[in-house]
Amino acid sequence: MALCKIFPFAFILVSCSCYLISGQRFDYPTANLSTTWINSVSAPHSIDYTDGSRIRAILLRGTFGPRYACGFYCNGNCESYLFAIFIVQTNSASQITSPAIGFPQVVWSANRNNPVKINSTLQLTAEGDLVLRDADGTLAWSTNTAGKSVAGLSLTDEGNLALFDSKNATVWQSFDHPTDALVPGQKLVSGMKLTASVSRTNWTAGGLFALSAIDNGLVAFVESNPPQKYFEASVGGSNTSGGSNYVKYLNGSLTLFTHSADTTELILISITPASSAQYMKLESNGHLKVYEWTSRGWREVDDLLTGFRGECNYPTVCGRYGICTMGQCSCPTSSSSRTYFRPIDVRRPNLGCSEVTKLTCQNRKKHSLLEVEDVDYFAFKADISDTDLNTCKRACLEKCSCKAAFFRSGLNSSRTRGDCYLPTEIFSIMNNEKDKTRYDSVAFINVQV
Structure with a gap:
């Protein structure tokens, strides 16, 4: 017999059997309609990290190792929070561990320009809308999916937060709304872009830099008027008429998938193959960096946009x-x-x-x-x-x-x-x-x- 705890989680009572069953799941990757989570100091699945960040996980997929979770995240004085997807370290019971080196790596956020406070709420409504409200009830963000036959919420193995219907078809997913990062398996359809934050400490989506998928590749630019391009990886001869080409983050490359009669996969940028969890982020200085988990914590493994002209080719390396x-x-x-x-x-x-x-x-x-x-x-x-x-x-x-x-x-x-x-x-x-x-x-x- 094993001792179990009963955790009150916002408005939900989560209980567990006092007997461990072979094959029992310890993660909590899905949620049903009419579920509410409160960003309270007493919420379970909370952890403070030595780098000053804090998380309160509401969904977590998988066990033992770096795994995707989503929930409330703050970095710094924790007066304001993002609803975000992050990579955290877990043990075999899906408990979040390693507060001294396994710092949460945010790979998506819903409310970059509208952070919320303590006692804010996230609600998966009975109508199928996922709604984030600040502590005073003010609407901060929503998927606007009410009335679209949503049956539940799931965080996938690839780190995609998805609302699904009764037939398990996706109604809304975070992969369709990228912020400043990509994870393996994620794609940018032509016209989608990553937008850098203002700075390392100000995560507002008001930075100068963007990385956009175009019909024949990728382009990085300064969002001036007009935009000024500082990097391009593209191929000739691809079919640009349908507008459905996309760039996908594969293990070892950023690859263009086209509907050309001649070829369907064209490597745009090679990446160090992953030996553990990996993701890439468009930094506030215009660099597109790849990070990977190691036994000593997260480390940079690639700086993808630095060409033969080096640091001097970045638009703000020496200011204006x-x-x-x-x-x-x-x-x-x-x-x-x-x-x-x-x-x-x-x-x-x-x-x-x-x-x-x-x-x-x-x-x-x-x-x-x-x-x-x-x-x-x-x-x-x-x-x-x-x-x-x-x-x-x-x-x-x-x-x-x-x-x-x-x-x-x-x-x-x-x-x-x-x-x-x-x-x-x-x-x-x-x-x-x-x-x-x-x-x-x-x-x-x-x-x-």
């Missing part, structure tokens, strides 16, 4: 207007004694540079172009092709919204002809490593005299 040279940041300087840019913080050059005199359109006659030799821009695309240097410069001065003119020409071509890019917003600039790029480049930054 900062020039990145071998990972070091500096501000554009003039050959004269005039200073047009200064560091935002001299002790933290990676924060970027500010204009000494703000560029405005009120006095266009005082616009001038600051020439910066041998620099390049991550999002270069030809606004004017096969042109000359002076035409490129003149086009920027004639356009008030132009922040700089970037000119690329063939290596040692005397810049007689080349391509011209006229961005309306400037992020980090990079040193042009000609031995890698095999072209000459120069920038003319629009400044106010």
Whole structure:
């Protein structure tokens, strides 16, 4: 005979037999209609971690090892919580363990921009809607599935939270609403995207970076106006007419699945094969990193978007207007004694540079172009092709919204002809490593005299 505990869980009384039955499940991966969970300090399946995070699990799938769970999550002072899916460490009885190294890894959240407080509630209503309300009853988030024949809620082995009907068909699933992370088995249908958080500590979905599935691959970009692309992995010849292509996170790759007559699977990015639980996350700095569980905790195993140009190709590595040279940041300087840019913080050059005199359109006659030799821009695309240097410069001065003119020409071509890019917003600039790029480049930054 084994001793059992009786836990009150919100409005539900969970009981267990006092006899262990062979094959008995200890996890709790599903829930029925008319179930309510309260984010209370006394709720079961709660654990505090040494990194300052706290969880209160309401569903958990599997036993013994890193497993998916969902519930209330906080990180920091725990005045506010997310309803999230996270990976936690469990023992053979599905108890959450390892508070000192097995920190919960959030792979999806419902209310990034609308966190809730202690005593908030999550309810699977009798009508089939999954509703998150704050402690004062204010609606924070909902699946809006009332009246759609929902029969229950389930957290799958792949970490997908799904509402299902009486025939076990999916009515709503978290995989259709990605946030900033992907787990193995998850896919991004063309048009879906990951959106980075503002920072490591501010998980609001207001960050600059996004990773989007397109018909023939993946593209990462800064969400400026217009967007500026800093990475692309794509293939030619794929069928783009149906709009149903998708990128899937497989063990060892991000793979494009198409409906082309020639091929159906095309590897876009190779990933270190998983030997344990693994997931990837679009970080607030634009990096797409892969993390894996080890005996020493979670560790980074891949940084997927860092190409041959290294850290300097990331749009905010040196802030706005900062020039990145071998990972070091500096501000554009003039050959004269005039200073047009200064560091935002001299002790933290990676924060970027500010204009000494703000560029405005009120006095266009005082616009001038600051020439910066041998620099390049991550999002270069030809606004004017096969042109000359002076035409490129003149086009920027004639356009008030132009922040700089970037000119690329063939290596040692005397810049007689080349391509011209006229961005309306400037992020980090990079040193042009000609031995890698095999072209000459120069920038003319629009400044106010």
